[in-house]
Structures are given as structure tokens and as C-alpha cells.
Amino acid sequence: MIATGTCFMRGDEVERDSSVRGIVTFEWDETEEVVIKGTIEGLKPGKHGLYILTLGNISNGYSSSGMHYNPCEKKHGGPQDDERHVGDLGNIEAGDDGVAKFEMHDRLIRLAGNYSIIGRTLVVTENEDDLGKGENEGSITGGNAGKGVAWGIIGIANK
Numbered sequence: 001m002i003a004t005g006t007c008f009m010r011g012d013e014v015e016r017d018s019s020v021r022g023i024v025t026f027e028w029d030e031t032e033e034v035v036i037k038g039t040i041e042g043l044k045p046g047k048h049g050l051y052i053l054t055l056g057n058i059s060n061g062y063s064s065s066g067m068h069y070n071p072c073e074k075k076h077g078g079p080q081d082d083e084r085h086v087g088d089l090g091n092i093e094a095g096d097d098g099v100a101k102f103e104m105h106d107r108l109i110r111l112a113g114n115y116s117i118i119g120r121t122l123v124v125t126e127n128e129d130d131l132g133k134g135e136n137e138g139s140i141t142g143g144n145a146g147k148g149v150a151w152g153i154i155g156i157a158n159k
């Protein structure tokens with residue numbers, strides 16, 4: 001049995017001047033890693049932070065979904081770090097065409113039980129995540145990645 005989550009992400013062209021769009025899927029066969037695959041378009045070329053926020057409330061864009069999902073009360077970090085939020089997925093990279101197509105494996109997030117990301121908000125940011133290495137307050141709380149440019153709620157994609 002493979003559990004699958006899916007997230008349709010979009011920016012808000014009117015309120016936030018962002019036409020970024022994307023689809024990201026999460027697959028978990030109940031082993032140690034969740035496989036994340038996605039394509040996000042309309043980004044500026046370069047790296048962009050990708051995060052899961054605590055809540056699934058997008059009534060005010062991603063801003064109403066709280067901080068990075070952090071059930072272990074740790075500092076912000078990169079996906080390979082011991083000191084990281086569960087919701088810290090690191091960076092994705094867009095090419096000159098503004099498209100980021102990626103696959104990553106994460107050892108901490110889950111699609112059920114503890115650390116489940118289902119029903120929470122996925123957001124991609126305008127800037128690169130410094131992965132908590134910026135030696136300032138913004139870095140250890142959120143990676144200095146700037147505002148979100150597209151977001152969506154992660155839903156269940158199979159029975």
C-alpha cells in the first residue's frame with residue numbers, strides 16, 4: 001500500500017501579484033522516506049524555499065496557516081539537518097524558463113500518524129532558503145526566504 005498526497009499550488013495574482021502554479025505529489029510506502037515530486041512554473045530563475053506550514057487555512061493566503069510545521073520545537077534548518085522543522089523541505093531550483101521540476105526524498109515527513117502533512121499548507125517562496133545558516137534571527141526562524149509566491153493544501157490522493 002502506497003499512500004499518496006497531492007497539492008495544487010497557486011499564487012494570488014490580484015492580492016500578491018504572483019501567477020506561480022504547480023503540482024506536487026507525496027508518496028509513502030510506509031518505509032523511512034517520503035518521495036516528493038513536483039513541477040512548479042512561473043518562478044524567477046534560481047533557488048526557492050519549499051515548506052510545509054502548520055495549518056491548512058488559506059483564507060488569507062498562506063499567511064493564515066501559521067509557521068513552518070514544527071511539532072518537535074526545533075530551529076529552522078535544511079532537510080538533512082537534525083535541527084530542522086519537520087516542514088523544512090529545503091530548496092528547489094527553477095531554470096531560465098522559470099520552471100522547477102524536482103524529486104526529493106524526505107526522512108521526516110509522513111502521510112499519516114505522527115508528523116503527517118495531510119491537511120497542512122505547502123508554500124514555495126520568492127527567495128532561496130539559507131537553511132538556518134544565516135547567523136541571524138530570520139535565519140533560525142524561517143531561512144530568510146521571503147514571501148510565499150504559491151501555496152496549497154496537501155490533500156489525500158488515494159484511498
Ligand code: ZN
Binds near residue numbers: 068076077085087141
Ligand atoms: Zn523551518
